[in-house]
Amino acid sequence: MIRKLRIKLIIASMVSLLAVLLVIMSAVNIVYYSQVIRDADSTLSLLAANNGFFPKSNHNAPPDEPFPKKEPPLSPELPYETRYFFVKLSQDGSVRSVNTGKIAAVDTSDAISYAQTVWAQGKTQGFADQYRFLVDTSSSEPLILFLDCSRGLDNFKTLLFSCIGVSLVGSLLVLLLLIFLSGRIVRPFLENYEKQKQFITDAGHELKTPLTILNADAEILAMDYGENEWVSDIQAQTKRLADLTNDLILLSRMEEEQTQLQMLELPLSDIAEETIAPFQAVARTQDKTLELHIQPMLSMCGDEKSLRKLFSILLDNAVKYSAPQSTISCTLERQKNLIRLSVWNAVERITKAQTEHLFDRFYRTDQSRNSQTGGYGLGLSIALAIVTAHKGKITASTTDETSLLITVTFPA
Structure with a gap:
């Protein structure tokens, strides 16, 4: 993420620099070219007024014939230079x-x-x-x-190419400086970001042991004293904490650039059907309909465990947050040189502004994404990390603010 921000900073700075240089170069060359034209037209007007010849200057005129006041000032060298x-x-x-x-x-x-x-x-x-x-x-x-006007036009061309050359060399130098300085600028943020990810990973591992012990103790209490409201609540909350910890660790690992996924050629259509099929029963228990449109024989190079997690997140999100008694549509198909996965579901209400933040950590919309549904706001963040690791792209959109479309594209 920090690297992407650094690249965006360099691109924005270079675009701004080139735009300013373009304006300056254009202004300088337009002014110079206009001056060449004005000088030429002034000389031609002077010649036309004198029937094709230059008028006599003051020092060549006899004393009783002074230089006409109506003529513009004339350089003595102009007739010889023109x-x-x-x-x-x-x-x-x-x-x-x-x-x-x-x-x-x-x-x-x-x-x-x-x-x-x-x-x-x-x-x-x-x-x-x-x-x-x-x-x-x-x-x-x-x-x-x-x-x-060959001399003036040649000078104009020389000025133009000189400006272009100087601008290109200057832009290259500025680019090198930006690459060097931007690295130093973002280094503290990069270090803090890495420390944050390391803290999440370390804290997650440290939390696993006490959570396991708490869950084991709750099971022993249930065996000794029987099932009761308090023991069940302890077990449920312990499971929630364990799931949240695992999600945080997974997200932190997926965002690490050095993470090496086992990229193999996979039968994507078969993986999708196996992973998505259990959600049909879940949708049916909630009076919802899950429609699958999976193109057979699709394959891609990827990490099987991560892709299964991606399918689970998107379908779980669609079933969990879809409107009651609605239809959920999942489509997996090949489009030219891309593999496209789309999950559509109806929602009570979602705005276009909200769709821009769905992939942020712990983000919830006011109505459809609340804690009562059991989510943590990390699912789509993990999905984004998985898609990014596979060189793909994921987007969320709505056309009528009563439906949500999640679209994922992978290079085929």
């Missing part, structure tokens, strides 16, 4: 002129091909390969400008 080309078209889309003087990677034919593709698409802005384009139709001759 690689672009543009194509002028007529209204019908035919090429009027091409300018590729500011780029070496594109010739006239390539420029015309890009322009015709963009014009056919009908878009005014976007990407054509690594070139950001802008279609300016403010004049009589449409102007299509293409700006080389």
Whole structure:
């Protein structure tokens, strides 16, 4: 149980870390990509406003022609750093002129091909390969400008892959730290849990001797003085204490990870019929009907003693806590690669919230699981331990709050 909690802690921490990293990486890369697009669009707008050329900067303008105030601040290096080309078209889309003087990677034919593709698409802005384009139709001759964004896009890809790489390496390091630190964190709880199980086992063994003596003394008193109310009560309570002690010891042993069950190939259908058959008579004495649907020739690898105990617990629970004059259904069948055991019985009332706690130790519902029925609230806990030891799964569910379905699945 402690190991499962440790695994859940590591998984929850890693999922949280990955979610935070995903948000951070997405935000950083989206902001960077948006900045690349904004810079490109700003440059294209500037070129479109000047008919495909950069305006003259302040230091190149004569004294009587100052830099226009309406233009945005222009870096003196921008015209020399920018690689672009543009194509002028007529209204019908035919090429009027091409300018590729500011780029070496594109010739006239390539420029015309890009322009015709963009014009056919009908878009005014976007990407054509690594070139950001802008279609300016403010004049009589449409102007299509293409700006080389390969450097910005390459930087974006580098940033993206760097973020992914750093995140993966960081996540791996955090995972290793979590594995190391979580072991130290849960160690005190694990030690306390092991001490608790050891105490239950030791105390159970210590209680067996006085309980045996008490039972023997009660039998001697009954022989000497005859049966009476007090002797019978002593014998009944001694038996209850012995059964409770045995259940606690069994549960503690089943939950020990080092417990070695004798796993053999077993005729599960035959074991189920032999174990469940006596409960039909018990159900009949209580005006209840037990219906069995056991698929023949089923087999699985398991521990026979534990599986018999599992069948007994589930059927005893169903008969003991089912509603009066009701029907109990037990089904054992193969479904694909699973063996499914289901026990259904009607109850007076059980909520979905209560079904989530049925496998807790000493848990009882308010109405159907009380001490008058003779139970201790350990049966389903032992069933859970047996199923877990066989790599299976057990669940409890209710659809109408007046019936209970216990389902067990084993790998076939």
